[in-house]
C-alpha cells in the first residue's frame with residue numbers, strides 16, 4: 499500500500515491539527531479550524547511562515563499567522579464580517595475528493611472541505627463546497643489548490659484571498675518585486691487608486707495595498723538571508739501586500755511585524771462568479787530559491803539575481 503505520511507493530532511487548546519511530512523523531512527501543519535496552514539518547514543527544519551507570538555487559538559477568534567483563508571468576502575468589501583467566515587469555521591478532512599490532477603504527484607498532501615452550514619446560509623444564502631488541497635511538492639514548494647463549487651440553484655459571486663504570513667529576516671531588509679507600474683488601491687486611504695512608480699517595494703512604515711491585475715509571480719527578496727520567496731498564483735487576478743508596522747493589532751506581539759510580510763493572492767476587484775453545479779479553481783504555490791543582490795539593501799533600485 500501507498501505511504502501517506504499524514505498524522506492527525508491535537509494542537510494548541512486541543513484543536514485538531516494535521517501534520518504532513520515528506521521523505522526529505524519537509525513538513526506542514528494545518529488546523530481544521532479555519533482550514534488554516536500554521537507551519538511550513540523546509541528540510542532543515544526552518545519555519546517559512548510566521549505565527550504571531552500572541553496568536554489566540556480560541557474559536558471564533560481567527561488565528562493570527564500561517565495562511566488564513568479569506569472567503570467568501572475579502573476585507574470589508576461587502577456586507578459580511580471582515581474577511582468572510584471560512585477562517586472561523588471547522589473544516590473536515592476529505593478522504594476521497596473528486597480527482598485533482600497533481601502537478602508533482604507528491605504523496606505529501608491532505609484534502610480538506612468546508613460546506614456551507616445552515617447558519618452560514620442565513621448570512622450568505624449560497625450553498626457551496628470549498629475543497630482545499632495542501633501539498634508539498636518535490637522541490638519543497640507548498641501548494642494550496644482551492645476549488646469552490648456552487649451546489650445551489652442560482653449563480654453566486656465571491657471575493658477571496660489567501661493570506662500567507664511569510665517569514666523574513668527583518669522587514670527592513672527585504673524588497674517585494676514584480677509590481678512595478680501597476681495600479682493599486684491604497685487601503686490606508688479609503689482604497690484610493692494609485693500607480694506604483696517604484697521599481698520594488700521596501701518597508702519603513704505601515705503598508706496595505708491591493709494591487710490590481712498582477713503578474714502570476716511575485717518575489718520577496720530577503721537580502722540578509724540571501725533567499726527569495728516566489729509567490730505564484732493561478733486563477734486569481736489581484737495581490738495584496740501588507741505589513742502593519744506600528745499599527746496596533748491586538749493579537750500580534752509588539753515586535754512581530756519585523757518578522758513577516760504578507761503577499762496575498764486574491765480576487766477582489768472583479769468578484770468570481772460560479773454558476774450552479776460549476777466549480778472555480780485557484781492555485782497558490784510558494785517556494786524559496788537562493789538569491790544575491792549586487793545592490794545590497796540600501797540600493798533597492800538595482801534588481802537581484804535569482805538562482806532557480
Ligand SMILES: O=P(O)(O)OC[C@H]1O[C@H](O)[C@H](O)[C@@H](O)[C@@H]1O
Nearest residue numbers: 573580581685706707738740760
Ligand atoms: O486583522 P485581520 O482581519 O486578520 O486582517 C489583517 C489584514 O489583512 C489584509 O492584509 C488587509 O489588507 C489588511 O487591511 C488587514 O489589516
